[in-house]
Amino acid sequence: MSRSIRLLHLLQHLREQRYPVTAQRLAEHLQISVRSVYRDIESLRDQGVNIEGSVGVGFQLKENFLLPPMSLDESEIEAMYLALQWAKSIPDQALQQASHSVLSKLRAVLPQRKQEFLNDTYLKSIHSWIDVDQTVVEQVRIAIRLQTKIQIDYIDEQKQISHRQLWPFALGYFNDKMLLAAWCELREDFRNFRLDRIQTLILTEQVYPQFKRHLFQQWCQKEFSNS
Structure with missing residues (x-):
């Protein structure tokens, strides 16, 4: 360094x-x-x-070096604070650390009166999450970012294990679990996978043949048409 x-x-x-x-x-x-x-x-x-x-x-x-005051009203400060509190609760260490860093930066750029308001904000986001392997979480987010295929061993509700090759394009946080949306080559269709049920994961260097935004749009059309 x-x-x-x-x-x-x-x-x-x-x-x-x-x-x-x-x-x-x-x-x-x-x-x-x-x-x-x-x-x-x-x-x-x-x-x-x-x-x-x-x-x-x-x-x-003692003062915010080279940082101008940020113009946010009280409701905007509360919204950002609550969102960051939620992000700090999810079972993803990298995002937890990033949320803490963003909150510190927010404090640094607010005027003194707004800093005091933020420090006296007690909105809380209470969640209980199912434990997830942090390596799996990190590799899934990397794969989505790079648009590369992953190989997983997955255990379903019937305790059956299958080997899948996926095109991961979105990660959702629902109630107590994290869900991966992906195109499954085995099923030749979109599937959702709980991260806590992924037994092993291999991050490949093979880029999948569609843009993730297009896959997400197709997935949304399928999900909404079935609802």
């Missing part, structure tokens, strides 16, 4: 903290030495970043 990138990561991490954080914790987060943290803090200060604190006490960013 270059030093300029490291400084950006340090600045972002300080933005995410509501209380002073020690140099030791910063060093562990950035995987650098404590001495490097002190040097980087001084470099940011030299560039005009208002970082308060000292050795043994901890450091805190």
